[in-house]
Amino acid sequence: MKIAVIGGTGLLGSNLIKLFKNYDVRAFSRNHSVNIEENVNNLIDFSNITIELGTYFNSWCPDLIINTVALVDLQKCEDDLPLANFSNYEISINLAELAKKNNSYFIHVSTDHYYNDGKYRHNENENVSLLNNYAKTKYKAEEAVLNIYKKSLIVRTNIIGFRKNGKESFFEWLINNMSKELNINLYENFFTSPISVNLLGGILLKCYKKCLVGIYNISSCESISKYDFGMKVSKRFSFDNKKIKKTILIQNESSIQRALTLGLNTSKIEKDLDLKMPKIEEVIDSLYYEYKKGD
Numbered sequence: 001m002k003i004a005v006i007g008g009t010g011l012l013g014s015n016l017i018k019l020f021k022n023y024d025v026r027a028f029s030r031n032h033s034v035n036i037e038e039n040v041n042n043l044i045d046f047s048n049i050t051i052e053l054g055t056y057f058n059s060w061c062p063d064l065i066i067n068t069v070a071l072v073d074l075q076k077c078e079d080d081l082p083l084a085n086f087s088n089y090e091i092s093i094n095l096a097e098l099a100k101k102n103n104s105y106f107i108h109v110s111t112d113h114y115y116n117d118g119k120y121r122h123n124e125n126e127n128v129s130l131l132n133n134y135a136k137t138k139y140k141a142e143e144a145v146l147n148i149y150k151k152s153l154i155v156r157t158n159i160i161g162f163r164k165n166g167k168e169s170f171f172e173w174l175i176n177n178m179s180k181e182l183n184i185n186l187y188e189n190f191f192t193s194p195i196s197v198n199l200l201g202g203i204l205l206k207c208y209k210k211c212l213v214g215i216y217n218i219s220s221c222e223s224i225s226k227y228d229f230g231m232k233v234s235k236r237f238s239f240d241n242k243k244i245k246k247t248i249l250i251q252n253e254s255s256i257q258r259a260l261t262l263g264l265n266t267s268k269i270e271k272d273l274d275l276k277m278p279k280i281e282e283v284i285d286s287l288y289y290e291y292k293k294g295d
């Protein structure tokens with residue numbers, strides 16, 4: 001099977017490349033990076049993506065294209081809307097068009113950053129609150145991708161893992177601070193359903209095999225606050241939890257508006273794959289084994 005991972009230098013992209021190493025997997029990124037081998041990472045100019053990838057895909061037609069490109073920094077999305085729009089929307093629609101032309105199965109990785117209603121978990125049809133440019137550009141891409149190409153899977157998720165390219169991921173920050181016994185403030189009013197990138201990668205392949213299309217929540221089946229997540233991680237990794245403090249995310253008019261209750265309901269994917277999504281403890285276990293393996 002031929003798999004194209006777009007954005008091979010990121011948290012998700014770099015881990016998918018390693019996870020899918022037994023397939024013909026190739027990355028397409030704007031740069032090289034320490035977390036991906038150069039021989040699998042093809043550099044492309046994303047402002048000319050239709051021509052550059054179109055030419056490449058004419059001779060190497062991928063069965064599966066996974067879009068992991070995004071501008072995930074909420075502040076940068078507020079400061080530079082054209083860049084957020086380009087990274088989160090325009091690249092996505094160009095990829096959907098290329099996937100359609102090549103009849104490849106298209107996985108577009110979206111977000112969970114849509115809910116601020118205090119509810120514990122949300123299904124795929126729930127009303128969304130688009131509070132910032134990140135959410136707005138990601139949501140616009142979901143709609144456009146499905147309009148362009150019906151054979152697309154839109155994945156709403158919350159990912160956790162090791163980025164290993166110098167830009168610390170949330171989980172790397174957490175583990176590094178815990179291991180150095182530094183103070184850690186974690187929100188008790190910010191909820192997500194995190195899944196490790198490796199568990200997510202395995203599920204994406206099952207979706208491809210079943211040819212699932214449309215919007216799916218793929219995440220942990222539970223929702224947890226950042227504080228409770230940190231406490232569970234400290235226990236599993238045998239770190240002292242005395243330096244972990246509860247804090248409240250308070251929004252005011254000058255701060256970026258963030259959705260706070262992002263938990264996802266995974267019933268739809270569980271039914272269609274006949275597979276339970278992982279509980280939080282299974283997610284932390286998978287991260288623990290990855291950390292111990294340390295490759």
Ligand SMILES: NC(=O)c1ccc[n+]([C@@H]2O[C@H](COP(=O)([O-])OP(=O)(O)OC[C@H]3O[C@@H](n4cnc5c(N)ncnc54)[C@H](OP(=O)(O)O)[C@@H]3O)[C@@H](O)[C@H]2O)c1
Nearest residue numbers: 007008009010011012030046069070087109111157158159
């Ligand atoms: N991280 C999370 O907590 C989280 C939560 C929910 C959903 N998601 C979604 O999961 C997906 C993967 O996120 P991630 O955490 O892996 O992101 P990441 O680590 O920031 O990686 C993003 C990738 O996109 C590339 N990229 C960004 N802007 C680009 C542009 N204008 N042109 C070309 N390439 C560009 C980056 O390249 P460089 O390495 O060169 O910057 C990198 O390869 C995204 O769709 C994101 O919205 C993430």
